[in-house]
Amino acid sequence: MRKGLSWFNVTSIALGFAFLYIPIILLVVYSFNASRLVTVWAGFSTHWYWQLFQNEQLLDAAWVTLRVAFITASVATVLGTMAAITLTRYGRFNGRMLFSGMIYAPLVMPEVITGLSLLLLFVAVNIDRGFWTITLAHITFTMCFVCVVVQSRLVTFDRSLEEAALDLGCPPLKTFLVVTLPIILPAVVSGWMLAFTLSLDDLVIASFTTGPGATTLPMRIYSQVRLGVTPEINAACTLLIAIVTVVVIIASIMTKRQEMERQKAERLAAAG
Amino acid sequence: MTGKARGRWLVVAIPYLWLLALFLIPFLIVFKISLSQDAIAQPPYTPVFDLAAGWAAFRESLGELSIDNYGYVLSWDNEFIEAYGSSLWIAGISTVLLLLVGYPIAYAMARAPKSIRPTLLMLVILPFWTSFLIRVYAWMGILSPEGLLNQLLIALGIISPDAPLQILATDTAVYIGIVYSYLPFMILPLYSALEKMDETLLEAAADLGCPPLAAFWKITWPLSLPGVFAGCLLCFIPAVGEFVIPDLLGGSDTLMIGKVLWTEFSVNRSWTVSSAVAVLLLLVLVVPIVFYQNVQQRQLEGR
Numbered sequence: 001m002r003k004g005l006s007w008f009n010v011t012s013i014a015l016g017f018a019f020l021y022i023p024i025i026l027l028v029v030y031s032f033n034a035s036r037l038v039t040v041w042a043g044f045s046t047h048w049y050w051q052l053f054q055n056e057q058l059l060d061a062a063w064v065t066l067r068v069a070f071i072t073a074s075v076a077t078v079l080g081t082m083a084a085i086t087l088t089r090y091g092r093f094n095g096r097m098l099f100s101g102m103i104y105a106p107l108v109m110p111e112v113i114t115g116l117s118l119l120l121l122f123v124a125v126n127i128d129r130g131f132w133t134i135t136l137a138h139i140t141f142t143m144c145f146v147c148v149v150v151q152s153r154l155v156t157f158d159r160s161l162e163e164a165a166l167d168l169g170c171p172p173l174k175t176f177l178v179v180t181l182p183i184i185l186p187a188v189v190s191g192w193m194l195a196f197t198l199s200l201d202d203l204v205i206a207s208f209t210t211g212p213g214a215t216t217l218p219m220r221i222y223s224q225v226r227l228g229v230t231p232e233i234n235a236a237c238t239l240l241i242a243i244v245t246v247v248v249i250i251a252s253i254m255t256k257r258q259e260m261e262r263q264k265a266e267r268l269a270a271a272g
Numbered sequence: 273m274t275g276k277a278r279g280r281w282l283v284v285a286i287p288y289l290w291l292l293a294l295f296l297i298p299f300l301i302v303f304k305i306s307l308s309q310d311a312i313a314q315p316p317y318t319p320v321f322d323l324a325a326g327w328a329a330f331r332e333s334l335g336e337l338s339i340d341n342y343g344y345v346l347s348w349d350n351e352f353i354e355a356y357g358s359s360l361w362i363a364g365i366s367t368v369l370l371l372l373v374g375y376p377i378a379y380a381m382a383r384a385p386k387s388i389r390p391t392l393l394m395l396v397i398l399p400f401w402t403s404f405l406i407r408v409y410a411w412m413g414i415l416s417p418e419g420l421l422n423q424l425l426i427a428l429g430i431i432s433p434d435a436p437l438q439i440l441a442t443d444t445a446v447y448i449g450i451v452y453s454y455l456p457f458m459i460l461p462l463y464s465a466l467e468k469m470d471e472t473l474l475e476a477a478a479d480l481g482c483p484p485l486a487a488f489w490k491i492t493w494p495l496s497l498p499g500v501f502a503g504c505l506l507c508f509i510p511a512v513g514e515f516v517i518p519d520l521l522g523g524s525d526t527l528m529i530g531k532v533l534w535t536e537f538s539v540n541r542s543w544t545v546s547s548a549v550a551v552l553l554l555l556v557l558v559v560p561i562v563f564y565q566n567v568q569q570r571q572l573e574g575r
Contacts, residue, residue, distance in 0.1 A: 005380060005383055005384060008376070008380075009376075009379070009380035009383055009384075010380070012376035012377050012379070012380045013377060013380045013381065013384070013392070016373070016376075016377035016380075016455075016459075017395060019373075019452070019455075020395075020396070020399050020452075020455065020456075021399070023407065023410035023411055023414060023452070024399065024402065024406075024407070024410055026410065026413065026414065026420060027406070027409070027410040027413065030413065079286065079287045079290055080287075082283045082284075082286055082287045083287040085283055086283060086284045086287065086288075087572070088572075090280070090283075090284065093284065095288070098296075099284075099287075099288055099291070100565070100569060101565060102291040102292070102295050102296060103291070104564065104565045104568045104569070105295075105561055105565065106295060107506075107568075108505065108506060108509040108510055108560075108561060108564055109509075109510075109513075109561075110509070110510055110512065110513020110514070110515075110530055110553065110557070111510075111513065111515065111530075112513050112515050112530045112533045112534060112550070112553075113302075113513060113533075113550045113553060113554060116302060116533070116537065116546060116547065116550050117298035117299050117301065117302045117550070118294065118298050120298060120301045120302055120305055120543070120547070121294065121297060121298040121301055123315050124301050124315070136294060137294075139290075139294075140290070140291070140294040140295055143287065143290070147287075148568075148572065151572045152572060155572060171276075172276055172279055172280070173279060193401075197401050200403070201403045201404050201405065203404075203405055203516060204515055204516065204534075207538075208537075218403065218405050221405060221406075221409075222405060222516075225405070225409050225412070225520065226519075226520070229409070229412050229413045229416070233409065234413075237403070237406040237409065237410075240402070240403055240406065241402045241403075241406065244401050244402050244403075245398065245401075245402075248394075248397075248398060248401050252394060256390075
């Protein structure tokens with residue numbers, strides 16, 4: 001690309017970001033509104049946050065959601081990384097087409113279909129629906145996202161490093177842990193975070209696969225939102241946004257630092 | 273098997289079996305139930321295959337399967353065909369809008385100085401990390417009749433307080449919601465295609481006297497096509513089956529198949545009809561999904 005931005009470029013970036021951010025900013029601002037009416041400003045207040053912390057149902061739902069998301073992200077990261085290795089390192093094998101199809105299809109599959117099909121599976125094998133069925137469903141669709149993230153890192157990295165270790169007699173598992181994993185770690189970490197937030201966020205698949213006793217935060221928010229906009233929900237949303245923003249910023253600083261150290265080490269190795 | 277071969281086998285087999293059991297087999301079950309009939313029982317459909325009952329009983333249950341649900345869904349008396357059509361239409365228009373909004377942003381990002389590109393990229397991704405539901409909800413407060421948009425327009429004197437714009441609960445709100453929620457999915461593939469472009473091509477074109485706009489259509493646009501395809505498919509396919517956006521932002525006359533399936537399932541409680549709806553939706557989407565898989569494969573597996 002040629003250097004320098006035209007006024008057209010600057011305007012499109014400015015308008016684009018305004019479009020992306022203004023709704024979220026308004027939502028956050030109005031969570032501090034003293035009035036019950038969400039659209040009339042009546043002074044600054046943290047009243048809705050106190051209200052929120054007394055809402056047992058919402059807190060319970062938040063706790064369920066966090067546990068589901070944590071287990072989901074951890075299992076999905078392992079499975080997704082395995083799948084990524086399979087697709088980038090193992091060349092052709094019987095059933096490869098089917099495998100890559102099953103990895104890429106869930107990325108775009110409408111949630112209502114995924115949700116319905118998993119529910120019918122859980123009914124067919126007759127297991128109690130609730131916490132664990134939501135978790136199983138979430139692992140299944142998030143592992144595909146992890147796989148794609150890790151894959152894009154595996155494709156770009158220098159395979160001769162792995163081959164050198166294997167030629168020198170390092171066993172495959174150890175090669176993976178000592179050579180491959182440190183290099184792809186930033187991608188694995190962002191895969192974990194992606195799986196975590198996707199699980200945190202999911203309404204449709206969780207609603208299909210849940211049973212009595214397991215209500216997630218999006219389900220709770222959804223049932224209140226259907227009745228209209230309330231400042232309490234604004235407050236809950238603001239807290240979620242704050243948590244995600246902090247985690248994403250910390251993670252991006254961490255991966256950036258790691259990347260810089262890796263590049264420095266590579267330069268040193270090349271010089272020495 | 274040697275230890276090495278066994279390790280390799282496990283790495284392939286675990287995710288493979290997982291996806292077979294929890295992604296592929298569920299579809300076969302959906303297909304089977306779409307051929308069954310609703311029943312007041314547990315589970316609420318019939319026939320139920322019982323392999324323990326022996327071959328004869330199994331064959332008898334097989335005979336009970338029928339395509340009645342498909343006849344019901346595909347009959348013009350019911351709203352399903354209309355819902356498929358209007359879902360494809362809404363998703364198609366939204367995808368065009370997304371491309372029109374997303375392309376200039378991705379283009380400007382790819383032209384920005386290298387030092388600020390990661391920050392811009394992060395700013396595009398950040399809203400995607402915040403909850404989808406929250407982002408749709410944010411628009412409810414903006415678009416409602418007494419909402420912030422109407423307040424702004426009234427304060428500016430553009431519209432009169434007695435006649436606020438009715439946007440919430442219309443198809444317009446659905447378009448806004450889809451464009452807003454899927455914008456990062458459009459920008460990211462476009463950006464990665466545009467960023468890879470060799471800038472000397474444009475310089476050469478300029479040196480040879482090609483005007484900038486012609487250079488764009490002859491060089492930049494064709495080279496960005498992989499990104500355009502990836503972005504459009506990534507937005508179009510899930511948008512066809514979208515449920516949350518038409519439910520929260522659309523009106524009662526906004527007909528989208530994701531919402532119809534949900535209603536059929538949770539309100540009408542007909543598992544067999546919702547399965548048939550799902551199978552047909554999958555059939556409608558199978559061409560774009562296969563197309564998308566090819567795009568993905570080329571990008572990620574270097575083939």
